[in-house]
Amino acid sequence: MTNSFSDFQKEGISNCPRRGISPRRSQGLGKKKASDGDIVASDGVKVVCVGIYDQPAFYHPLLQKHKLQESPSKIPVANGTRRNSEWHSFEAQFSTAKCPRGTIPMQNLTALDHRLKPYTGEVNTSFTPHHEYAEVSTDSVENLYGTRATISVWQPVVENHTSEMSVSQIWLTLGAYKSKDLNTVEVGWQSDAYVLTGGYNLRGPGFIQISSEIVLGGAISPVSSIGGSQFEITILVWKDPESGNWWLMLGPHLVGYWPSEIFTTLRDHATKVSLGGEIVNMQSFGRHTKTQMGSGRFPQEGFGNASYFRNIAVVDNTCSFQMIPELTIEADGTHYDLKNLHRDELETHFFYGGPGFGHRVNGGAGYCK
Secondary structure: OOEEEEEEEOOOOOOOOOOOOOOOOOOOOOOOOOOOOOEEOOOOOEEEEEEHHHOHHHHOHHHOOOOOOOOOOOOOEOOOOOOOOOOOOEEOEOOEOOOOOOEEEEEOHHHHHHHOOOOOOOOOOOOOOEEEEEEEEEOOOOOEOEEEEEEEOOOOOOOOOOOOOEEEEEEEEEOOOOOOOOEEEEEEEEEOOOOOOOEEOOOOOOOEEOOOOEOOOOEOEOOOOOOOOOEEEEEEEEEOOOOOOEEEEEOOEEEEEEOHHHOOHHHOOEOEEEEEEEEEEOOOOOOOOOOOEOOOOOHHHOOOOOEEEEEEEEEOOOOEEEOOOOEEEEEOOOOOEEEEEEEEOOEEEEEEEEOOOOOOOOOEEEEEO
């Protein structure tokens, strides 16, 4: 099992490349061709350096005339002075590779084959996969232009490696699934033995990577341990006020952006930000899955044992950070929970997670101001 970083978009966004059309090229950045051979990233996985205009995004039918944005026009700034956290934690490291300027590192999917672990247990074919959450969401009529959060990183147990997963992430959304106009941008870490589906990372056209170092989908290390050192990552997603593109920053690294052209409802702003954990329950043995969320411990165990989000803020229309004033709390399963501790030295933060089958806790929904 491997814990890896993922960024992806879901419902309402086309992930189908247009075959037979070459991506537009410029005379400068992105003209370099892919390297002749694989190079090894910091997590030991082979990657290939691909020209910026050769990445899948430029095969998207909506991006044939897209003009590359090499850097954001503005990065969100904080209003006032933030207090330092009293909790002792460390920054986890993303997978990196040293590619030449004008190229980006992409995972060699063939090299990942040895990490895929076929599932040989029983499968409950009569059961529809169920997604369970422990999350907080904004409950406001205001338009939102981004969010920031620091997330502790763990390696939760995933029982069924071929069809289940455990995710900790942020969601920015607008629209609704029932009305078929839902757009989402989702960023976080995921544990599922590299079995990925949908528009994850660079495997489907949409996201445009700028960084010549960050390996999307690569492993994050080290990970936190129960009663031991706590490792975390900071994610920032915001809408560029000039281009309208949604930019992604991981820690100090500018990674790239989702072009505004691929969105419908999210083209201007988001109306909801959610943060927390998600698991897929396949009931492979006729019971609830043992797949863990977060650290696999209930949030009541607190720092050093339970997984957390902290340093949470939203971005307003002036490209400035603002604290989240109101949150709706939801833990829809009896095997996972969320405890919200609002506004102290960690600003807005909460603990979440659980062990899955074998332990139970009362779930529910709440409202926090």
